[in-house]
Amino acid sequence: MDIATYLDERMHRRFTGELRALGFNEPISRYEELNNEERGEIRVLFGWDIDQSVVDACPALEWIQGAGAGVDWLAPVRLPQQVTVTRIIDRFGPDMGEFALLSVLAWVKDYRRIYQQQVRKEWGRYLVGSMAGLTVGVLGAGSIGSHIASVFKPLVREVRALGRRRPEVDGVRGFSSQEWTSFYTELDVLIMVLPHTPDTHRSVGKEQFALMRPGGFLVNLGRGPILDEDEFVAAIRLGQLSGGALDVFSLEPLPAESSLWELPGVTVTPHISGPSRADGMAAVFLENLSRFRAGRPLLGVVDWKRGY
Numbered sequence: 001m002d003i004a005t006y007l008d009e010r011m012h013r014r015f016t017g018e019l020r021a022l023g024f025n026e027p028i029s030r031y032e033e034l035n036n037e038e039r040g041e042i043r044v045l046f047g048w049d050i051d052q053s054v055v056d057a058c059p060a061l062e063w064i065q066g067a068g069a070g071v072d073w074l075a076p077v078r079l080p081q082q083v084t085v086t087r088i089i090d091r092f093g094p095d096m097g098e099f100a101l102l103s104v105l106a107w108v109k110d111y112r113r114i115y116q117q118q119v120r121k122e123w124g125r126y127l128v129g130s131m132a133g134l135t136v137g138v139l140g141a142g143s144i145g146s147h148i149a150s151v152f153k154p155l156v157r158e159v160r161a162l163g164r165r166r167p168e169v170d171g172v173r174g175f176s177s178q179e180w181t182s183f184y185t186e187l188d189v190l191i192m193v194l195p196h197t198p199d200t201h202r203s204v205g206k207e208q209f210a211l212m213r214p215g216g217f218l219v220n221l222g223r224g225p226i227l228d229e230d231e232f233v234a235a236i237r238l239g240q241l242s243g244g245a246l247d248v249f250s251l252e253p254l255p256a257e258s259s260l261w262e263l264p265g266v267t268v269t270p271h272i273s274g275p276s277r278a279d280g281m282a283a284v285f286l287e288n289l290s291r292f293r294a295g296r297p298l299l300g301v302v303d304w305k306r307g308y
């Protein structure tokens with residue numbers, strides 16, 4: 001048994017079902033169901049939240065294919081030198097673009113008010129806002145960020161993107177990380193899709209909010225710890241930001257006592273903006289497996305110096 005998953009039973013069934021649908025019929029076990037001897041034979045592990053005890057139990061391990069875009073859960077794990085890690089790339093842009101658009105439209109059109117009025121059976125006409133005059137900044141310029149930028153481009157006045165190097169996307173104003181002050185200046189909407197690394201940790205807080213246009217909106221779909229959540233709470237309470245849509249948090253699940261649940265204008269969702277769909281995961285895994293077996297470069301190899 002040289003291929004195993006580290007997934008819960010339901011995801012394992014879906015994933016292996018999709019592999020079969022794609023014509024792959026080799027046996028793949030769940031790590032949890034293997035004994036120590038069998039774990040010792042695993043060369044390829046597919047999954048998520050793999051920890052040190054799992055890596056230590058698999059001395060023959062050569063490749064981990066992460067089941068999502070982020071691999072920050074592996075950062076604390078000491079990996080033997082022979083283990084390559086890949087993450088899923090080029091799959092999440094469409095879902096996350098829809099989620100970002102939903103979040104911004106709900107804010108612009110004040111959809112909370114619509115729901116509340118309907119519950120009260122209240123016919124309350126109001127002047128509905130429009131996205132047309134907005135400046136939207138996307139923090140993160142990989143495949144997800146570029147897709148989100150392209151979703152907003154036809155709908156708003158200006159789209160900006162900030163990457164480590166200045167992104168070059170048609171019709172989008174690109175900024176390098178050194179140019180961050182210009183990126184934030186007068187932004188109406190900030191959409192965060194950065195990976196979590198030591199460089200991005202708590203990199204969005206009061207300095208950035210102070211540069212944005214008063215009453216702006218923040219969407220975090222990347223990783224919770226990139227946002228300074230205390231400073232975000234303060235910015236909402238002061239009216240410096242008028243709302244936000246948070247899908248990721250420093251602590252997940254978000255504890256019931258967190259003040260984020262009840263902040264005015266803030267929507268809390270349970271880390272669902274970029275679902276790891278079984279069909280997409282299976283297709284990426286099979287492509288990389290054929291590369292792995294042929295000794296060709298894998299797609300989405302993590303560069304641990306960069307952190308993703």
Ligand code: OXD
Nearest residue numbers: 067068069070071274
């Ligand atoms: C991912 C995620 O990393 O869903 O794919 O957060």
